[in-house]
Structure formats: C-alpha cells, structure tokens
Amino acid sequence: MLAQLCRQHTEALFAYFKQLDEEHAADGAPRIFTTYDGTVLAASRIYQEDKRSDFHGVKHNTRQYYLKSLKLIEATVGKRLIRNLTVFDVKHWYNEWRKPAEPGGPERIDRAHDAVTMFRTVLNFMAALRHKDCALLADELKKIRFEKGSAREEELTYKQASAFIRTAFELAERGVITRDRALYMAIGTAAQFEMILRQKDIIGEYLKTERDLDRETRRARIDPLRAGDDWWLGYFTWERIPGWRWRMKTSKSKYRSAVEFDLQNYGLLFPLLELVPARDRHGAIVKGPHGLPFRQDTYGGQWRKIARAAGIPDEVWNMDARAGGATEAEEANAAHADIQAAMTHEPGSVSTVRYIRRQSTKAAAVARARQAAREADQEASDGKA
Numbered sequence: 001m002l003a004q005l006c007r008q009h010t011e012a013l014f015a016y017f018k019q020l021d022e023e024h025a026a027d028g029a030p031r032i033f034t035t036y037d038g039t040v041l042a043a044s045r046i047y048q049e050d051k052r053s054d055f056h057g058v059k060h061n062t063r064q065y066y067l068k069s070l071k072l073i074e075a076t077v078g079k080r081l082i083r084n085l086t087v088f089d090v091k092h093w094y095n096e097w098r099k100p101a102e103p104g105g106p107e108r109i110d111r112a113h114d115a116v117t118m119f120r121t122v123l124n125f126m127a128a129l130r131h132k133d134c135a136l137l138a139d140e141l142k143k144i145r146f147e148k149g150s151a152r153e154e155e156l157t158y159k160q161a162s163a164f165i166r167t168a169f170e171l172a173e174r175g176v177i178t179r180d181r182a183l184y185m186a187i188g189t190a191a192q193f194e195m196i197l198r199q200k201d202i203i204g205e206y207l208k209t210e211r212d213l214d215r216e217t218r219r220a221r222i223d224p225l226r227a228g229d230d231w232w233l234g235y236f237t238w239e240r241i242p243g244w245r246w247r248m249k250t251s252k253s254k255y256r257s258a259v260e261f262d263l264q265n266y267g268l269l270f271p272l273l274e275l276v277p278a279r280d281r282h283g284a285i286v287k288g289p290h291g292l293p294f295r296q297d298t299y300g301g302q303w304r305k306i307a308r309a310a311g312i313p314d315e316v317w318n319m320d321a322r323a324g325g326a327t328e329a330e331e332a333n334a335a336h337a338d339i340q341a342a343m344t345h346e347p348g349s350v351s352t353v354r355y356i357r358r359q360s361t362k363a364a365a366v367a368r369a370r371q372a373a374r375e376a377d378q379e380a381s382d383g384k385a
Contacts, residue, residue: 033049036126039078039079040078043122044070044074045074047070047121050125054125069117069119077093082126086140090141093112093116093119094146095112097116110148110149113147113149123135154316154317155320156189156323156324158324160312161189163310163312164189169182169186171306181302182306183276184286184288184294185299187286188202188286188294188303189318190268190269191269191285192318192325194266195266202236203236203294204233205234206232225283232284238285239282239283241285244263244273246263247260304318
C-alpha cells in the first residue's frame with residue numbers, strides 16, 4: 001500500500017511540474033521552486049533558480065566558480081534571517097571563512113572574499129525583486145571593504161619547463177607513466193609556456209548542457225567534438241595547424257581578435273609535436289585517457305605528479321607557465337605591445353603587467369638610468385668649471 005501511494009503521489013507531483021512548465025511557457029514567467037522565507041538559504045536558492053539572475057547569464061565554468069561560494073554560504077549561514085543581520089555579522093563570517101583549513105596552514109583570504117562578494121550579489125538580486133530586508137543590508141555593505149588576497153608572484157621558468165619535459169620522458173622510460181601520457185603532458189606545458197597561453201586555450205573545455213554548448217559554439221564559432229557523454233570545445237587541434245601555423249581566438253578577447261602562431265618558432269614545443277605519429281594527428285593535440293581530450297582535473301593531477309618529480313615546488317602551478325613566458329619575454333626586451341598581443345590581451349589592457357614577475361629588474365634599470373644621468377650632469381659641471 002505504501003509503495004502504491006508513493007507511486008501515485010510521485011505521478012501527481014510530476015503532473016504538477018508539467019502543469020507549471022506549461023503555465024510558465026505560456027506567460028514567460030520565471031520558474032522558481034523556492035519561496036522566500038527571509039533566510040539566507042532561500043535567497044541563495046532563488047538567485048540560482050530565477051532565470052533573470054546573472055547566474056544564468058555567465059559561462060558554465062563561471063557558474064561552477066559561483067557555486068563554490070554559494071555552497072559555502074548555504075552550509076555555514078543558510079539558516080540566518082536576513083532581517084536580523086548586520087554588517088558586523090558579515091564581518092564575522094568573513095573572519096571565519098578565511099581561517100586556515102588546518103592549524104598552522106595559510107589563511108584562505110580569497111575564499112572568504114569570494115564568499116562575501118557572492119553574498120552581496122545575492123542580496124542585490126533579491127533587492128531588485130523588492131525585498132526590503134535584502135535591500136537594507138546590501139546598502140549597508142556598500143560602505144564596507146573586505147581584504148582580498150594578493151596577486152600571485154610565482155612563475156614557471158624556462159629551466160623548470162625544460163625539467164618538466166625531461167622528467168616526463170624519464171618517468172615513461174621507468175614505466176611510471178605511459179609514453180603517450182608523457183608526450184602529451186610535455187606538449188601541453190611547452191605550448192602554454194612558449195605561446196604564453198592559458199591552460200584552457202591548450203586543453204580546451206568540456207560542456208555538459210545543450211544551453212552551454214549553444215552559447216559557446218555561437219561565441220567561439222567553433223565546431224564541438226563529441227567526447228564520451230559530453231561535448232568538447234577547443235582550438236588546439238591538428239586540423240587547425242596546416243603548415244604548422246595556428247590561428248586561434250580566446251574567450252578573454254571575446255573571440256574577436258585572432259593571433260597566428262608559427263609553431264616552428266618554438267624550440268621547446270615544435271620538436272615534441274613532431275614526435276606525435278602521423279596516425280594520431282587528428283582531433284585534440286593534447287590527448288588524455290582513451291585518446292580523448294584531457295579533463296581539467298585529470299590534467300591538473302597528472303601535471304602535479306610530474307612537476308614534483310621534476311623538483312618544481314608545489315607553490316608553482318600549471319597556470320604559472322603563462323606568467324613565466326611573459327616574464328621571460330619582458331626580460332628579453334620584447335616590446336610591451338608585442339607581449340600584449342601574444343597573450344591575446346586587448347590593446348591598452350592592464351592585465352599584461354600583472355603576469356610579469358621580477359619587477360625588481362625594472363627598478364634596477366631605473367636606478368642605473370638615474371645614476372647615469374647624475375654622472376653626466378656632474379661631468380658637464382666639471383667641464384664648465
């Protein structure tokens with residue numbers, strides 16, 4: 001009897017959902033399951049459910065980034081009533097969220113700052129829906145500033161990139177990893193470092209929903225590849241490098257401006273590409289398990305395994321290859337505009353400077369120029385005397 005009742009009520013529930021879908025489709029109203037009861041949890045869920053929120057307008061990987069903060073907020077302060085909250089409560093949350101994961105560990109400042117920023121976003125959206133309690137707290141928080149983590153200072157140097165490539169093949173010779181895995185990981189690292197690109201530009205990305213797929217294929221104007229149950233989007237494919245010349249666009253430039261790379265110009269990368277057998281030169285250039293493109297987590301785990309064997313500190317991440325390439329270019333006296341174009345940054349963007357490490361070399365150059373000017377002035381004065 002219980003089983004029969006469960007089936008009956010489940011069928012009734014699905015029928016109700018279908019009715020809601022038909023009603024919302026008819027009047028164009030957003031479909032929201034959560035009723036606002038004044039809690040932080042309800043506000044967070046409505047922000048995620050209402051199709052009018054920015055949560056549904058951002059890229060899928062940005063949504064995943066948002067969800068990390070939203071889950072933290074819901075798990076820790078979801079039961080709190082917004083009408084009872086003050087600025088001091090939010091400051092207390094920030095201090096709790098930034099505490100180290102374990103005693104003696106580093107503070108998680110970025111985690112806390114991201115969570116507070118996400119809470120502000122939820123409040124602002126709920127204020128737009130005319131919830132006065134949310135509007136009041138959102139207005140009070142406008143005057144408060146929360147510390148943000150400092151910019152990264154690490155870089156992957158040429159020496160480290162070379163050590164990574166050499167170690168990958170040594171691990172393959174010892175049977176620790178397959179030779180294919182060593183080759184593709186080496187290609188990925190060399191490509192990021194040599195062309196000063198992001199990991200996503202080299203290994204692409206996986207998409208799970210039709211909505212994300214449609215949005216990204218329209219923006220990037222690139223055909224997706226079927227990879228298992230998901231779709232993969234990526235520019236770094238064998239079909240796109242005729243004559244070893246690669247023309248690509250990135251999401252950071254809104255897929256507007258393209259950069260052309262002559263892959264034969266890169267001493268670390270090109271010899272590795274030539275090692276790939278002709279029969280395997282199709283689809284994604286950097287392949288993972290089963291000949292499919294790498295997934296982000298798998299690639300990151302494999303990269304760290306080889307990096308540790310190569311003696312690269314854990315503080316240096318795969319993403320720091322981009323900073324390493326930009327820094328090497330700057331120290332080689334490459335023009336700033338050329339570095340900016342190679343990194344696919346928009347002209348005039350300040351982002352390029354943030355990737356260049358060891359700014360002390362610039363300070364030393366300024367000091368030398370000033371000293372030379374003083375000596376020249378002194379010589380001129382002595383000559384007059």
